Amino acid sequence: MRNILSSDIGGTNSRFGHFIIDSEGKLSLVESIWLSTSEAGSFPELIRNLKKSSFSFEPEAADIVVIAVAGPVENRVRSKPPLIAWGIDISHAGKDLGLKRCVLINDFIAQAFASRSPIGEAAETILSGFPAPDAATAVIGAGTGLGKAFIMADGKGGYVAIPSEGGHTNFPFVTEKEFAYHNFLLKERGDQYITCNTVVSGRGLSYLHQFLTGKRLEPAEVVQAFSEHTETLEWASRFYARVCRNYVLETLALGGLYIAGGVAAKTQELLTHQAFEKEFRTSDTLADLLAKVPVSLIRDENSGLWGAAVLALQKLEERR
Numbered sequence: 001m002r003n004i005l006s007s008d009i010g011g012t013n014s015r016f017g018h019f020i021i022d023s024e025g026k027l028s029l030v031e032s033i034w035l036s037t038s039e040a041g042s043f044p045e046l047i048r049n050l051k052k053s054s055f056s057f058e059p060e061a062a063d064i065v066v067i068a069v070a071g072p073v074e075n076r077v078r079s080k081p082p083l084i085a086w087g088i089d090i091s092h093a094g095k096d097l098g099l100k101r102c103v104l105i106n107d108f109i110a111q112a113f114a115s116r117s118p119i120g121e122a123a124e125t126i127l128s129g130f131p132a133p134d135a136a137t138a139v140i141g142a143g144t145g146l147g148k149a150f151i152m153a154d155g156k157g158g159y160v161a162i163p164s165e166g167g168h169t170n171f172p173f174v175t176e177k178e179f180a181y182h183n184f185l186l187k188e189r190g191d192q193y194i195t196c197n198t199v200v201s202g203r204g205l206s207y208l209h210q211f212l213t214g215k216r217l218e219p220a221e222v223v224q225a226f227s228e229h230t231e232t233l234e235w236a237s238r239f240y241a242r243v244c245r246n247y248v249l250e251t252l253a254l255g256g257l258y259i260a261g262g263v264a265a266k267t268q269e270l271l272t273h274q275a276f277e278k279e280f281r282t283s284d285t286l287a288d289l290l291a292k293v294p295v296s297l298i299r300d301e302n303s304g305l306w307g308a309a310v311l312a313l314q315k316l317e318e319r320r
Contacts, residue, residue: 004312005062008107008304009046009069011083011144012037016050017305018057021316027117027309031056032302043088047097060098064316066308067102068110070145072165077104082168083144103315106163107304108149112139113314114307115151115258116159119300123258126271127280129294131256138253140244141261141298142204145197150251158314164247171199172242184211200240202263208235223267234275240264241279248293249286256294265299 004019004027017032033055040046047059059065069088071081080087093102114120115137131137136152146167154160170193173182185194185207198204202219209215209222209232217225226233240263248257264271281290300306 002063002316003057003061004309004316005057005059005065006110006305006308006312007065007067008110008302008308009037009067009081009084009088010107011070011081014040014046015302015305016055017302017309018055018062019305019309019312021313025313025317027306027313029302029305029309032305037084040086042086044097060100062100064101064103064312065093065099066110066312066315067104068107068304068308069104070107070147072163073104073106079104079106103312105308105311106147106149108139108141108147109161109163110304110307110311111141111147111258111260111298112137112149112151112161112307113159113310114260114298114303115139117303117306117310119298119303119306120258120296122300123296123298125294126259126297127277127293127295129256130292131294132254132292135254136251137255137258138247138251139258139260140247141259142200142202142240142263143261144201146200146243147261148247150247150253152255158318161311166247166250167197168195170194171196171239172246181208181211196243200236200243200263204239205232205236205263208232208239219263226267226269233269233273237270237273237275238279240270241276244295245280245283245290248290249283254289254293256296258296258298260298260303262301264297265301268297268299271295271297 002021006017008015014035014037018030071079073079077091078089090102093099136150138150148164148166151161205219205222
């Protein structure tokens with residue numbers, strides 16, 4: 001039996017999971033824990049907080065540790081996450097932290113591999129379709145920010161996933177009233193341009209509701225008010241569908257789209273509102289293609305842990 005420690009470090013929460021691999025190569029999650037990212041002043045301190053927590057597995061006992069982080073990864077060992085106050089460097093993880101083998105990946109690489117796990121198999125169908133065999137599959141999700149990646153077969157029995165930092169690109173506003181919202185956001189935030197991170201993240205719900213109603217509410221309060229303020233829900237659903245559609249077209253993800261992340265998991269009406277399907281399927285040139293792309297929702301917020309564990313298993317098998 002081999003042991004995997006997987007981690008999904010986000011701007012708000014840092015999740016850790018202990019997985020075991022049985023004699024048949026099957027993954028099982030033994031235990032998991034969520035810690036506050038901001039309560040740690042550095043990555044080593046986060047590991048110390050893990051050791052002091054109720055999590056019983058010792059990181060040093062893992063055959064491999066896979067750390068997924070919400071930010072770009074440099075040379076496979078370093079990351080300076082834009083939404084976290086500290087960086088990560090695993091260049092000397094063995095010496096500094098006592099880890100046997102350590103891998104650092106972007107958090108949506110983990111989400112992409114999660115689509116190839118039991119979590120992905122259990123995903124809920126939002127829009128049915130006809131996935132093309134051996135085609136790329138896209139994964140997207142909003143939480144503190146917007147994450148993207150896509151995954152495809154590597155020709156060797158495994159998978160390769162490609163990360164993206166597309167959440168930091170300009171959001172595409174398209175109507176006169178949407179342009180008014182764009183100007184509102186520029187004034188409110190003082191940014192040079194408005195990113196997808198801002199528009200479809202949790203805080204984006206607060207900005208949108210304020211623009212449409214004049215009321216300042218926390219994201220959870222906005223969700224609770226959806227039944228009273230249906231225009232907020234319709235706009236939010238349309239915006240989410242737009243970033244989903246654009247990413248499917250950018251990656252030609254004919255294998256389908258998986259949606260992950262806390263915003264959709266906690267607010268499924270964003271995806272089931274009629275505005276979502278209408279916007280997602282709309283294209284002056286490729287509507288027929290989009291009509292065949294299935295969309296699924298991964299509700300399990302430990303999906304990043306499963307994805308990191310699937311990648312860990314693949315890397316262990318490569319060494320055999």
